[in-house]
Amino acid sequence: MGRKRRMGMFRDVSRIVIVGGVASGPKVAARARRLMPDAEITIIERGRFISYAGCGMPFYIAGQVKDFNQLFTTPYGVIRDEQFFARVKGVRVLTRTEARVIDRQKKEVVVTNLETGENYALPYDKLVLATGSNPVIPPIPGLELKGVHRLNHPEDALKIVEDLEGVSEAVIIGAGLIGMEAVDALRKRKVFVSVVEIKDQVLPGVLDPELAAVLAARLEEQGVELHLGEKVLRLGGDEEGRVSRVVTDRGTLEAQLVIVAVGVRPNVELARAAGLEIGKTGAISVNEYLQTSDPDIYALGDCVENVHLISGDKVYIPLASTANRQGRVVGDNLAGIPSRFKGVLGTAVLKVLGFNIARTGLGEFQARELGYDVETVVNATRDWAHYYPGHDNLLIKLIVDRATRRLLGAQAMGGGEAVKRIDVAATVLYFGGTVDDLASVDLGYAPPFSTPIDAVQHAANTLRNKLSGLAKTITAHELKARMDAGEDLVLLDVRMPAQFNAKYIEDERVMLVPLNELRQRIEEVPRDKEVVVLCAMGTRAWEAQRILEGAGYTNVKFLEGGLQAWPCELD
């Protein structure tokens, strides 16, 4: 580190070329410019739009974002176009310009002006690949029909909104993040929505199956028709060439509009053709400085793979938050400030029909596949004090390694504030903390915000009770399977009679003894059968388990997450 560096005068790379102008590219440019006033910075973008809020598209379709331009403007209302980048950032932006070839020997990028067809070479000292991702196009006949859309680019959102006029029934293919946001958007436009998902749950890879099942039940209650484990074979059209039906391996769905949202894949053609290393995930391989196998070429955002901080594996999880964080890192490295990107946790959050959904770290099955000796809990709570207006429910799942008690992952879902809890869990994961750490952090409490023991810490405590062997639980999934198999269980519901009468599991194995009568009426509970205690959220059932065990019962469990975790409608 020489004298210039110490004086805050960073080494100016004279020519920086950035391929890709959507999210991470402009972020790199802005950061690099602030560090290097004299560098010559050029962004090349194939499309018409740059630096836009891709994540905002569903909310434009929903009508929550009224003005499309808002997605292309700064918070203070200035449009983020070529002129903006030139005037404010001192960055040259070439839109409708495609990078064709990287000549690593000559250190230049051959580009084509898509308007004029002109080809020319842009020399670089450092090159940045922010080429993003492309939607996966499933091999289904009929994708060319009118009314069939994707939801990846601003043009897609505009086309969908134009096309929604008169549409009453839509089919969304794919129940991932984008598919779920599309559900939310179309329901807000009063369109009847069916979702076809080839996997047997909603949000595969995001939520574990038992939370996904609860979400599915809630979506169906709100009129969303789910076709899970169902494969789309083809799309059919009417005489005008407009889509009219989706044919699956199980039937035919009417549709006036179809959104195909089956995921994205990294855009790596340019990198591959240039001989840069592509990782096992299919995305560009980068080191922790976000350099590709050519040290003069950086890559970031949706086109690269990242290290998963828990597993240590390379993963492909394209997210705008990662792209933005990486932008700062690449900008620093371009300016000669060594800066590392440690990795990701796969934190993802979304809002669907009033449900807040959040996840971080490993899912249960991922964790098992990686060889962890996994313990989990599903815990139900309110997000804040029950007497303070507006509180709502939360289901939180935690996943830990039994041996080390290390937290491996967390998921939260409900009308309540799920994201806050997952952000805390993500922070614990970042530091490699245990479930005991999660339970011990001094989190903020006041009735409008939380309970004295916060929801995520309540979940941690329940899991600690399980780990110590004190709490014995059964998941809703397992209980349902055992009930369906006709097992001879006692389902002891310990809620108040009024609560019970409002909603219960209709089954002859269910008996009601409210918790406040249990000590007195304990002999009514059979001693010779396995007892599963039920309540609304699990708290009373846990108490009842300990009361029964205190009275000598030896085969007692309680339903984790209570009836809030029950994946079916209750009677």
Add this chain to the structure above:
Amino acid sequence: MGRKRRMGMFRDVSRIVIVGGVASGPKVAARARRLMPDAEITIIERGRFISYAGCGMPFYIAGQVKDFNQLFTTPYGVIRDEQFFARVKGVRVLTRTEARVIDRQKKEVVVTNLETGENYALPYDKLVLATGSNPVIPPIPGLELKGVHRLNHPEDALKIVEDLEGVSEAVIIGAGLIGMEAVDALRKRKVFVSVVEIKDQVLPGVLDPELAAVLAARLEEQGVELHLGEKVLRLGGDEEGRVSRVVTDRGTLEAQLVIVAVGVRPNVELARAAGLEIGKTGAISVNEYLQTSDPDIYALGDCVENVHLISGDKVYIPLASTANRQGRVVGDNLAGIPSRFKGVLGTAVLKVLGFNIARTGLGEFQARELGYDVETVVNATRDWAHYYPGHDNLLIKLIVDRATRRLLGAQAMGGGEAVKRIDVAATVLYFGGTVDDLASVDLGYAPPFSTPIDAVQHAANTLRNKLSGLAKTITAHELKARMDAGEDLVLLDVRMPAQFNAKYIEDERVMLVPLNELRQRIEEVPRDKEVVVLCAMGTRAWEAQRILEGAGYTNVKFLEGGLQAWPCELD
């Protein structure tokens, strides 16, 4: 650890006596019961009520909690009284019973039944002190007048509500947490409120002065009259013995109702008389197992001091969240499961007139007093995507140690979601993490919840820019002082003209050059003067600082937190 333990049969202490039935006492009892089915557990409580939501009292006064009983019931509507504890928890509760003397030799507590006057001794194997705190009674004549209240116990809330009939003007003495919650409650009841605080800021010890000044300005905008740095001398009454005025060292305030909220002190008389060690803070001294100097006597909650996890010092920060977390620890230790309470971070959160306020760790001045080489930032952001409806503003202050870059404290305030950010910061503090860690956690992003770089990470990045010497800032406080001193500065406002015209600092040193014209019009900015760049939140001003420096300007700063941090009303 013997054979019994390994089999999950915990050593049953036969007799556990718990002094105090409000928050931590019942929590200990419940946890101990779940671990020790056969223990004899007794709670002694001086008052009539037990296990109530003390933190909910302001919301009852506000009318947000409609039914007073809600503060005494479980979430499922069962009243938490003696019968509840007997029937559900198997715990004996003696209300209206006061512990007089601890006889450590005989291992018994002498108690008085306050209804009958009867005295008797309760033998214990383990004793738990959960004696809580008492309000500080300031030495002011007139406290005995009708209409003068405290806000510490349920009876206080009931009395205030009864007494509010016809009250149009109230004075709150003390601008701490309880005082501020009282402001919120009374404003919701349309009462005109004045606050008298002896210190020169609101929320002393909670917020640093610059954030407190912004809060004060906002409270005043909403009609709250603040008398800071003002000392109450006496209360005056009318001929009926009802309070009618508050006389301070600066004047007289009309008042039909007064709430005295000048803090609490730990209730340690019983412990002191028993010869238990009292710490320097005046609260009971406990080890990390929450044992007092007598290993058979535990203490927790508002009557004990705790280790501050950042400073390592003993501190007295009585909070319900701490009390509840400690309850589990004491319950475990009573059952022979060694369990430690690591300490606190002083995390505190509250809601006042739509403002969310949260803090954790050390304040700036605390940190300086402890000898840290402190760097700070005040950063303004939106809490989520600017195009998603309902977003609101946040001011976040971070405090770090320059040498180690370790995070020392964080404060957040605004209409936006402040608590989430402070919970994340608290988690970083718990692990001893740095500002770089805070910036690197993979937090959840979707437009309804955050920005691609979350507000707290944006603040961390700004602070990292300051630490590296890139960002040069001035706080609103300092700028105001230098302006008031008549210094010859250029105040370069770089907002859009429409924004500027709506609200600006009226001062002849202010000049307007919108950011998107700055590169073109740069020569209009004097080179021979110190330039302070202003914008709404600080983002554009930071960009402008770098543009000016890139053009050779050598004495440029920007206003931290922008005009959002400005502590005065703008014209």
